[in-house]
Amino acid sequence: MEEKEPGFPANWDEICYEIMKNILIAKFSVPELKDKLKATGDAVLIEGNNHHDNRWGNCICDRSKNKEGQNWLGKILMEVRDTL
Numbered sequence: 001m002e003e004k005e006p007g008f009p010a011n012w013d014e015i016c017y018e019i020m021k022n023i024l025i026a027k028f029s030v031p032e033l034k035d036k037l038k039a040t041g042d043a044v045l046i047e048g049n050n051h052h053d054n055r056w057g058n059c060i061c062d063r064s065k066n067k068e069g070q071n072w073l074g075k076i077l078m079e080v081r082d083t084l
């Protein structure tokens with residue numbers, strides 16, 4: 001598990017997915033951004049990174065590349081896209 005920043009609620013791990021989803025619903029209510037997300041069609045969206053974040057994305061660094069990330073950010077983006 002990743003180290004938490006000071007000030008995060010104790011149950012952050014349980015609530016962060018829904019909080020991020022609500023943030024992204026708000027973000028993609030902006031027409032220009034909504035169009036960009038829709039334009040991805042049915043592509044699988046993966047938050048690729050190289051900073052070892054296998055919760056929100058999928059790290060592709062040498063150390064992490066053989067572990068599949070949970071890609072929560074990509075999953076949420078696809079969930080939000082399905083509602084547009």
Ligand SMILES: [Zn+2]
Nearest residue numbers: 052059061064
């Ligand atoms: Zn990594």
